[in-house]
Amino acid sequence: MIGTTSSWDLYERGCPSRDLLDRIGDKWSILVLGELGEHGRSRFTELRNRLSGVSEKMLTQTLRALESDGLVLRTVHARVPVRVDYELTALGQTLRAPLRALTEWSLQHTDEVLAARAAYAARVEQGA
Amino acid sequence: MIGTTSSWDLYERGCPSRDLLDRIGDKWSILVLGELGEHGRSRFTELRNRLSGVSEKMLTQTLRALESDGLVLRTVHARVPVRVDYELTALGQTLRAPLRALTEWSLQHTDEVLAARAAYAARVEQGA
């Protein structure tokens, strides 16, 4: 594997890395990965309760996609009632640092962005 | 500013940081910011040509949103024909590192993800 670099170009349409980026940059994916990263193995209901505002449909969809991408491991315990656990795979763990960098940035710069938006809106109001 | 931490919680609905995260995680936003980070100041047409597949509508929308958020500076040169430059603001520059971490991850792990998807599809085919 030494010396191999991926030959993909994010700036080309149809690039699979571009699609992947889009999926992990997804609203709920970021939050689900973040939660599983912080809390470790969690159940469906736990996730639903922690991710304020998520619908069951979106949570299921997101979890399935992440599972399919090999980022999340889904384990079904055959009891009654059934118990399902979700946790990050090894691959999913490698995504924690980059994602945390982004979420940290977002938290730290929200003030500035809100101020910029207000200023922009005021400018538009005046200008046009 | 010492000791101040933002009081927002990404896991709460309506959190402005959550919304912001969603905007910068957007498909075209990531690519526009990446391009401006790599190439520096660019014109509208240059961006359109470099971002394969983007429509003028989406490019305009994305640039306006980034400008409004204070991440991109738009400069109009009053000539005929008009010339418009886009470049990262200081705030936009601070986003380069986190975003690059994410795009790098994406490029480096696309193979694994594609393999995982294939395996998942095969499993589903068998199982159900």
Place this chain on the structure above:
DNA sequence: CAGAATCCAATAAGATACTG
């Protein structure tokens, strides 16, 4: 408990044609 299925409203995205 952990979803699956269905329906519907809202929004986003793309193509196309036009303009200061």
Place this chain on the structure above:
DNA sequence: CAGTATCTTATTGGATTCTG
């Protein structure tokens, strides 16, 4: 050149109801 305006399609997302 750098958009804007308009139209149409696709996709998203949420609410609701039902089930092994």
